[in-house]
Amino acid sequence: MVADRSEAALASVRPDSDSSRPDGRSGTTDSESGPRRRPKNRKAQIVRVAARAFAERGYHPVGVDEIAAEVGISGPALYRHFRNKYALLVAAAEMGAQQLLDAAKASDNPELEPEPRLTALIRGIAEYTIDVRREGGLYRWERRYLEREDRARIRVVYTELHDTVAAAIAGLYPDADPADTQLRAAALLSAIGSITAHRTALSTTRLVNLITEICWDILRTDLPPAPAPITGDPILRGLPVISKREQLLTEAIRIFGRQGYHEASIEEIGAAAGINASSVYRYFASKADLLAAAFNRTGERVAIGNNEALAEATSRSDAAVRIADRFSRMTFAMPEILPVYFSEFSNLPASEQHRLRSVQRQNVLEWANLLDGDQVEARFRVHAAIAQVIDVGRRIRFDGRAENLARVSALMRSVLLGGNAGE
Missing domain, CATH: 1.10.357.10 (Tetracycline Repressor, domain 2)
Structure with a gap:
């Protein structure tokens, strides 16, 4: 399991002594005097820096001291706000979800006609996502490191976001199959969120217009019928490969994808392929390999x-x-x-x-x-x-x-x- 995950909830904020210097930087020197002040938004600043670092480099490679240095405070000062790195991950994922939902709700006006309502909603979500583009993909990729109860709580926020979009789409297509409405809502949010997965540059105005156009392309898609619900046992397709190297590679991809690279072990990968850990090294020099x-x-x-x-x-x-x-x-x-x-x-x-x-x-x-x-x-x-x-x-x-x-x-x-x- 991830280190420090026992601290699943956000840490309580304690009074701290990190301060703002007259030149705008954090901290003080021995030669400075006078009352110490800290920015009112210090905690939010820490969370956003952490979200950006986790989203860009992954949860495990990022150290608390790196986050603190980016903010301009010491490691001990950061711990006065958050007990450990896992608490920072929870706070970052939770803040990102809530602020995205807030942006959607602020842009949604059910009193408008369906088309202008959807356009305003799309543009509002897009503008917020562009603003947080560097950290906006955090939950999408790093949620596997969240404890189940934290993931479930944050998922409630995303469900409300999805329902907000689905309600606006239902106004446009009141007679549509609910499954189609739900699918379009997921597709629309996916298209907006896709900008967090790459760094291709485009001006904000052009990008908002492009995202809006793509979302309307999705809304106008003629969807084929959904499949009937599965009854009975599903049909299993595919036969296993004989090559032990291929088996190891397949199982490693599955385990890395489900749990993340750092949570996976050579022993677990080997067991999934039916061999012990020492035998894995006959085929691959290391987990990194x-x-x-x-x-x-x-x-x-x-x-x-x-x-x-x-x-x-x-x-x-x-x-x-x-x-x-x-x-x-x-x-x-x-x-x-x-x-x-x-x-x-x-x-x-x-x-x-x-x-x-x-x-x-x-x-x-x-x-x-x-x-x-x-x-x-x-x-x-x-x-x-x-x-x-x-x-x-x-x-x-x-x-x-x-x-x-x-x-x-x-x-x-x-x-x-x-x-x-x-x-």
Whole structure:
């Protein structure tokens, strides 16, 4: 388990002695005198710095002293606000969820007609998300490190956010199947949140307009029918591979995705593949070697899918949609693969990070190059399409029946092609 998780609740704020210097920096020197003052928003400042660090580098690699230094206080001064790093994670996730919900509610006006109501709601959520872009993806990737009770409490806030968006969509489509309304709400929030997963630059005005356009593309998507509820035992597909190396790699991806790299152990990975820990080292030199192999394997799969789609396509837009279909099938077959691929970079050896980041970027650029219009905006559309697989997939528990894959593909097509999606 994660160290210090026993402190699941936020720490109480105690009076502290960290101060603000006349030059605006925190702390005092021996030569300074006079009353010490601390900023009124010190606790919120600490939480936001922590959220940014956890979102960008992951929960485990970030130290409390690093957060304190970024804020401009000492480690002991930070502990006067929060008992441990886990309390900081809870506070950051909770503050992010609540402020996002507050932004949505402040932008929502049920008295408006459905279209202007939805447009105002989308723009309000988008503007807030742009403002917190660097830390906005914290809960999406790092929630696996939250204790169950904390995750459940924060999930209530996100459920209220989702319901707020779904209620506005229901006003636009009052006769729609509730499952379609819920799916569109998840897809819309996913498209907005996708900007936190990359650093492609665009002015705030253009980005808000683009997000609004993408969200309306989602709202206008003609969704295929949802599958019937499963009755009886589900049909199991797929046979296990014989290669022990492949088994280890598959199990490592699953365990890294569910628990995070630092929570996984070689013993656990080996047991899942049916061997002991010492035998794992016959195939992989270390846990870091396993993680690097997982990144390489995923990058290869994406690149192969791109190449196959290009070879089969009859047009650029057809190729973009074929890539989307392959990407969704790959992810639904192993849902843990994307949390590993997008959130464990800081745990790779430094020599691997630059090379694998280049592979990721090239795969996105290959996809974006198939889209018409501005290429920077095209990259935002590709990331929003990827987000549909992750977030809508989670919503439907990665149920890989053909009907569900068709619904995800329809959303991805609309996100990628916009008004040309029907062509």
